[in-house]
Amino acid sequence: MNVDSIERGVVIDHIAAGKGMDIVRLLDLEKMTCPVAVIRNARSGKIGKKDIIKIEDEIDVNLDVLGFIDPNITVNIIEDSRIVEKRRIAPPNQVVNVVQCKNPRCITSTERDLPQIFLRKPGSKVYRCRYCEQEYQPRD
Amino acid sequence: MEALRHLISPGDLSRAETDRILDLADEIIAAPDEYSAKCRGKKIATLFYEPSTRTRLSFEAAMLELGGGVLGFSSADSSSATKGESVADTVRTVENFADIIAIRHPKEGAAAVAARYAAIPVINAGDGGHLHPTQTLTDLLTIRSLRAHHSLDGFTIGLCGDLMFGRTVHSLVKALMERDGVRFVLISPKELRLPAYLLDELRERAIPFEEVEHLDAVMPSLDVLYMTRVQKERFFNEQDYVRLRDSYILDAEKMRLAKEDMMVLHPLPRVNEIAAEVDADARAAYFKQMWYGKYARMALILALLGLCPVLGQPA
Numbered sequence: 104m105n106v107d108s109i110e111r112g113v114v115i116d117h118i119a120a121g122k123g124m125d126i127v128r129l130l131d132l133e134k135m136t137c138p139v140a141v142i143r144n145a146r147s148g149k150i151g152k153k154d155i156i157k158i159e160d161e162i163d164v165n166l167d168v169l170g171f172i173d174p175n176i177t178v179n180i181i182e183d184s185r186i187v188e189k190r191r192i193a194p195p196n197q198v199v200n201v202v203q204c205k206n207p208r209c210i211t212s213t214e215r216d217l218p219q220i221f222l223r224k225p226g227s228k229v230y231r232c233r234y235c236e237q238e239y240q241p242r243d
Numbered sequence: 244m245e246a247l248r249h250l251i252s253p254g255d256l257s258r259a260e261t262d263r264i265l266d267l268a269d270e271i272i273a274a275p276d277e278y279s280a281k282c283r284g285k286k287i288a289t290l291f292y293e294p295s296t297r298t299r300l301s302f303e304a305a306m307l308e309l310g311g312g313v314l315g316f317s318s319a320d321s322s323s324a325t326k327g328e329s330v331a332d333t334v335r336t337v338e339n340f341a342d343i344i345a346i347r348h349p350k351e352g353a354a355a356v357a358a359r360y361a362a363i364p365v366i367n368a369g370d371g372g373h374l375h376p377t378q379t380l381t382d383l384l385t386i387r388s389l390r391a392h393h394s395l396d397g398f399t400i401g402l403c404g405d406l407m408f409g410r411t412v413h414s415l416v417k418a419l420m421e422r423d424g425v426r427f428v429l430i431s432p433k434e435l436r437l438p439a440y441l442l443d444e445l446r447e448r449a450i451p452f453e454e455v456e457h458l459d460a461v462m463p464s465l466d467v468l469y470m471t472r473v474q475k476e477r478f479f480n481e482q483d484y485v486r487l488r489d490s491y492i493l494d495a496e497k498m499r500l501a502k503e504d505m506m507v508l509h510p511l512p513r514v515n516e517i518a519a520e521v522d523a524d525a526r527a528a529y530f531k532q533m534w535y536g537k538y539a540r541m542a543l544i545l546a547l548l549g550l551c552p553v554l555g556q557p558a
Contacts, residue, residue: 234355236373
């Protein structure tokens with residue numbers, strides 16, 4: 104796989120430097136059989152340093168997960184080595200089973216088969232656990 | 244068919260609905276006989292995974308005085324929780340035998356899980372260090388009944404002690420944020436400050452509040468003083484508990500600094516944070532507060548069962 108360009112697939116760009124592997128994990132890209140490249144600390148005129156993920160296959164990227172991590176991320180759909188579509192990212196109102204509540208006193212720490220739900224506080228980028236209201240703190 | 248309503252957080256009730264429940268409680272106090280058969284044939288299940296004296300007995304007395312029946316358990320040890328049964332499965336069992344559930348659980352959010360799976364109304368009777376909305380109805384009814392103008396607007400409340408893990412405090416702050424002109428004085432050691440999510444909300448809504456570490460200096464400014472216990476069961480570390488438990492003790496000397504019509508509330512049980520000598524002070528309202536609690540719960544049960552038309556459609 105040529106990491107400079109792909110013929111057909113998805114490029115996830117403008118990922119804050121260091122967050123690329125989080126996205127790989129959250130989108131389950133480790134389990135994919137197609138070529139996946141993670142470029143770390145690439146130069147960016149817009150944000151200084153950035154991570155980029157290139158996936159050489161048509162996949163349905165979960166935009167909610169990306170919007171939850173960082174709504175400034177861009178997603179480009181590539182066909183015939185050209186960008187044919189730029190998908191807009193927006194912070195979703197809720198994310199289900201994307202991250203786990205870290206509050207050891209939360210019911211999600213003991214109740215089996217309970218979906219992990221985080222709700223966005225209206226008008227902000229803050230997400231809180233649906234059950235205990237603890238704010239989600241991403242790893243820095 | 245009316246939509247199923249629960250009370251998990253004070254925010255589940257609009258301000259108008261809360262007022263109508265308090266009005267209904269007043270009506271029950273004035274004419275209890277008129278309500279003594281309202282719940283005939285109905286049962287409340289009290290699912291208490293954590294010890295309780297006041298809240299459980301208050302719910303049970305409330306249902307009995309409405310003519311209904313009571314079943315349930317008073318500790319996790321006497322339920323199938325010891326066999327590993329989930330909250331979800333427990334409520335799906337209990338809904339076959341009861342018409343309404345009051346649940347207390349040591350984990351935060353447990354009542355929200357119960358409400359997610361139950362086909363009958365669920366009342367949060369305390370979920371860990373998170374919320375305790377029926378204590379809040381009790382507190383609001385007490386404040387409204389005992390204040391000179393019977394109003395829940397325009398006063399200064401001091402909340403003292405464990406504001407971090409004090410679920411009664413979190414619920415009361417949430418409810419009083421919906422009122423007009425309430426000023427908060429938050430009195431706690433740094434380690435037990437009000438959680439950030441509530442402080443953020445106070446700031447965002449430009450509600451006046453101050454955080455202080457000493458009770459004496461703010462006593463003269465308070466209309467209501469809400470004392471809380473530093474709860475051992477909320478701490479992971481015995482040393483932290485021992486260090487902080489005696490942070491604030493209200494005694495007759497401090498009461499001399501307070502306004503003549505200030506009221507002292509406490510969700511109880513107390514350990515040593517209110518000296519026994521304060522009990523005889525006319526401003527000590529914490530025993531009367533328990534009395535109001537039963538009526539607040541009677542009104543809530545009638546509301547959630549749809550037996551008195553005080554609730555609108557869910558927001």
